[in-house]
Amino acid sequence: MGGNRYIVVAVFVILLRLSLNALAESEQLSSRECENLGFTGLALCSDCNTLSEYVKDKDLVSDCFKCCTPDSDDATSKITYSGAVLEVCMRKLVFYPEVVGFIEEEKDQFPLVKVQYVYNSPPKLIMLDDGGQHKDTIRIDNWKREHILQFLGEKLKPKAAE
Numbered sequence: 001m002g003g004n005r006y007i008v009v010a011v012f013v014i015l016l017r018l019s020l021n022a023l024a025e026s027e028q029l030s031s032r033e034c035e036n037l038g039f040t041g042l043a044l045c046s047d048c049n050t051l052s053e054y055v056k057d058k059d060l061v062s063d064c065f066k067c068c069t070p071d072s073d074d075a076t077s078k079i080t081y082s083g084a085v086l087e088v089c090m091r092k093l094v095f096y097p098e099v100v101g102f103i104e105e106e107k108d109q110f111p112l113v114k115v116q117y118v119y120n121s122p123p124k125l126i127m128l129d130d131g132g133q134h135k136d137t138i139r140i141d142n143w144k145r146e147h148i149l150q151f152l153g154e155k156l157k158p159k160a161a162e
Contacts, residue, residue, distance in 0.1 A: 027066055034067035035137050043068045080157045081135060083112040083128040090117040098145045099123045106149055112156050
């Protein structure tokens with residue numbers, strides 16, 4: 001009879017831990033807190049599931065879930081922005097030839113994108129809402145020029161005729 005008692009206690013402890021994990025994962029962090037943790041951009045929660053398959057750090061996976069966007073029917077493709085700031089450290093540009101190529105040769109195609117040089121900043125796109133306020137931040141350290149072009153082409157609202 002004592003063995004059954006241990007099984008019941010073990011099952012209870014497992015259920016309690018699962019409930020606490022679900023509660024922790026449902027808590028959302030601000031975009032600034034997520035950026036400080038290294039989770040920037042438009043990560044979907046399914047990306048966090050994939051991360052959990054390869055990374056066994058439970059705290060890292062939990063932070064991912066606190067910063068992700070719930071999956072839905074093509075959730076991220078519907079999000080658009082009114083402008084963007086490409087922020088990068090001028091001294092570090094030498095390490096990012098794809099970003100340099102975009103700034104020098106492609107940036108003029110996007111009048112809604114401003115380049116801002118900030119000391120020690122990794123290359124990132126700060127996406128702006130209709131009021132010109134910070135909405136999302138996407139790190140682009142490892143992006144190729146064509147990825148930057150594609151992303152901005154899809155995510156920036158067309159400029160209204162003036």
